[in-house]
Amino acid sequence: MQDLIILAGPTAVGKTSLSIKLAQKIGGAVISADSMQVYKNMDIGTAKITKDEMKGVPHYLIDTLEPTEDFNIVYFQRKAKEAINEISSMGKIPIMVGGTGFYIQSVIYDTDFTESDEMPLYRKKLLDLIEQKGSGYVHDMLKAVDPTAAESIHQNDHKRMIRALEYYEYTGLKISDHNLESRLKDSSYNFCYFVLTDNRQKIYERINKRVDRMIEDGLVGEVRKLMDMGLTKDNVSMHGIGYKEIIDHLTGNCTLDEAIYRIKRESRHFAKRQMTWFRREKDVIWLDLEKDDDVLTTIMYELKRKGIING
Numbered sequence: 001m002q003d004l005i006i007l008a009g010p011t012a013v014g015k016t017s018l019s020i021k022l023a024q025k026i027g028g029a030v031i032s033a034d035s036m037q038v039y040k041n042m043d044i045g046t047a048k049i050t051k052d053e054m055k056g057v058p059h060y061l062i063d064t065l066e067p068t069e070d071f072n073i074v075y076f077q078r079k080a081k082e083a084i085n086e087i088s089s090m091g092k093i094p095i096m097v098g099g100t101g102f103y104i105q106s107v108i109y110d111t112d113f114t115e116s117d118e119m120p121l122y123r124k125k126l127l128d129l130i131e132q133k134g135s136g137y138v139h140d141m142l143k144a145v146d147p148t149a150a151e152s153i154h155q156n157d158h159k160r161m162i163r164a165l166e167y168y169e170y171t172g173l174k175i176s177d178h179n180l181e182s183r184l185k186d187s188s189y190n191f192c193y194f195v196l197t198d199n200r201q202k203i204y205e206r207i208n209k210r211v212d213r214m215i216e217d218g219l220v221g222e223v224r225k226l227m228d229m230g231l232t233k234d235n236v237s238m239h240g241i242g243y244k245e246i247i248d249h250l251t252g253n254c255t256l257d258e259a260i261y262r263i264k265r266e267s268r269h270f271a272k273r274q275m276t277w278f279r280r281e282k283d284v285i286w287l288d289l290e291k292d293d294d295v296l297t298t299i300m301y302e303l304k305r306k307g308i309i310n311g
Contacts, residue, residue, distance in 0.1 A: 001188065001189060002084060002085075002088050002094075003088070003094075003189070003190050004084060004093075004094050004108065004192075005022070005028065005096070005192050005194070005308065006095075006096045006191060006192070007095060007097045008097075008098060008101065008104060008193070008194065008195050009195050009196035009287075010099055010197070010271035010272075011267060011270060011271050012047075012203055012206040012267075013197060013198055013271075013289070014289065015097050016047075016049050016053070016097070018295065019057075019097040020053065020057055021296055022095060022299060023095055024055065026303070027092050028087075028093040029058040029059070029087040029090075029094060031059075031060045031084065031087075031094055031095065031096045032059060032060065032061040033061075033097060033103045033104050033107075034046070034097075034100060035100050035159065035240070036237070036240045037061075038061055038063075038064045038065050039064075039065055039066070039071070039237045040065065040066055041226065041229075042067055042222070043222070044217050044219045045222060045223070045241075045243050045246075047214070048062065058087070060079075060086075065237075067229070067235060067237040068231065068235060068237075071237070073102065076107075077107055077111070080103075080107045084107075093308065093309075099274050101277035101278055102160070102163075104193075108187045109186075111178075122165075122166055127162070127234060129141075130158060131234075135156055135158065138155070138161060138165070139155035141165060142161055145165070145174070146164060146176050148176035149164045149174065149176040152176075152273070154269060159239055164176075190307065192285065192299075192302055192308060193283055193285060194285050194287050194302070195281075195284050195285070195286050195287065196287045197290075198288070199290045202290075204268050204271070207267045208264050211260060211267065214242065214263075215256075215260060219246060220246055220249070223243055223246040227247065227250060233247055241266045242263050245259040245262045285302055
């Protein structure tokens with residue numbers, strides 16, 4: 001079995017800095033399990049780690065795709081497995097870091113995704129429906145075929161909502177049942193799955209400060225540059241929180257203050273949904289920053305107990 005460390009948690013909880021400290025301590029390399037940091041030229045709105053912040057730690061699945069390209073779970077799963085093999089072959093330990101629980105699950109339980117050639121056509125149909133009739137209409141479509149999935153997926157989370165409908169369209173099965181089965185499967189990896197958490201109010205405060213910093217660092221200019229490259233809200237990359245709201249501002253649909261308010265609100269809602277996902281996962285080790293002032297020591301103890309590092 002290959003060793004694998006997962007460091008997950010809600011947005012703005014502090015995963016990035018902790019992952020660097022851990023990687024430096026054990027000789028690891030990081031695989032990003034983030035659905036936005038994979039895109040080039042999208043640095044500010046994704047809170048992408050900088051070269052300086054990496055401190056020499058190798059990173060995978062960052063700046064891999066152009067913003068015009070579609071990123072999906074099938075691509076992520078394949079590239080993440082390749083990265084795990086490459087890192088392991090170099091004698092390093094792969095550390096998967098991110099907040100996209102569905103992506104992480106797809107790797108550790110080797111979820112089988114059967115992607116039809118017709119998928120892009122159905123995906124476009126759903127995107128057109130969102131544009132013409134609104135997110136609520138498509139969310140109602142999901143609710144009709146998979147109410148459990150609809151309950152856990154917000155109508156503004158277009159990517160997951162579309163993925164769930166695609167899965168039903170081409171398999172006739174509910175993605176909620178599929179996810180439950182995946183959680184019950186055994187993994188082919190010897191993994192330690194850590195979830196970093198903190199006092200909810202502290203996380204929300206960090207989210208608000210992070211958004212303010214993004215605006216100060218030039219998020220509006222970043223989005224304007226992407227729009228000049230021909231990107232619109234139809235592109236998958238522009239569905240990310242922060243990008244679609246600033247596009248609305250730049251196209252005259254809302255003021256900058258309104259866009260900032262919406263980014264903060266959607267980010268808080270996203271963090272809440274992330275925690276709901278992680279609470280359903282099995283074999284998770286919780287790291288509570290409010291109760292543990294030395295989570296790195298806790299991680300090292302668990303890694304030794306699991307045999308991932310020597311005691």
